[in-house]
């Protein structure tokens with residue numbers, strides 16, 4: 001990825017964001033996930049996109065099918081064909097239409113009931129399939145969350161969708177923490193509360209205002225490196241401490257023994273009504 005960006009910048013003077021947009025355009029026609037090999041990310045050309053194949057895909061081989069089903073146990077409810085008379089099917093953890101592959105790591109045994117429940121749940125989010133596809137190829141939860149927010153081009157994204165995309169492949173208990181950690185990479189993300197049309201519940205929505213290119217290696221490692229113990233977060237904490245004094249100045253009239261009039265209390269400026277609540 002880094003080499004492609006560097007080449008495009010050198011040869012054509014393109015910003016990394018322009019190159020990233022080209023990759024997104026290519027994904028309309030090609031299945032092109034980002035994969036991590038050792039410390040680095042690569043784009044891997046897997047073939048034509050589903051739409052290009054006219055929606056017809058070849059089914060997985062019977063050998064692969066047997067390998068996936070060998071545990072003879074539903075990966076979700078744990079029921080078995082012999083003990084509970086369920087029928088097991090091969091499920092794509094990340095659905096094919098959302099950019100999932102036929103790699104064994106993306107396949108699992110599910111009973112028919114769990115499979116249909118999962119399908120119904122994911123169908124709620126199918127109208128975001130284009131955006132999900134852009135995010136689903138990223139191997140790290142930080143990356144999936146960030147790519148999803150970017151794919152909405154500054155529009156609000158419901159947290160329920162972020163949870164689904166962060167958890168593609170493996171459930172992420174602390175996806176909200178992963179989202180907040182993007183601030184260590186100088187991202188700016190804001191949030192607000194509003195009704196989620198998918199669930200009917202009041203939900204938190206997020207919107208990216210500033211995003212940065214991903215680090216060359218693992219995002220998690222970079223977050224740890226630039227996280228709470230480093231200088232930039234120290235500065236952030238110092239600023240908040242300055243903006244919100246917990247003790248009144250000695251000379252303030254409200255301070256016992258203090259007496260000078262007209263010294264304003266320094267307080268954190270409050271946001272005007274209706275303004276978005278800033279996360280970072």
Ligand SMILES: [Zn+2]
Pocket residue numbers: 074075076077078079110111112113114115
């Ligand atoms: Zn099941």
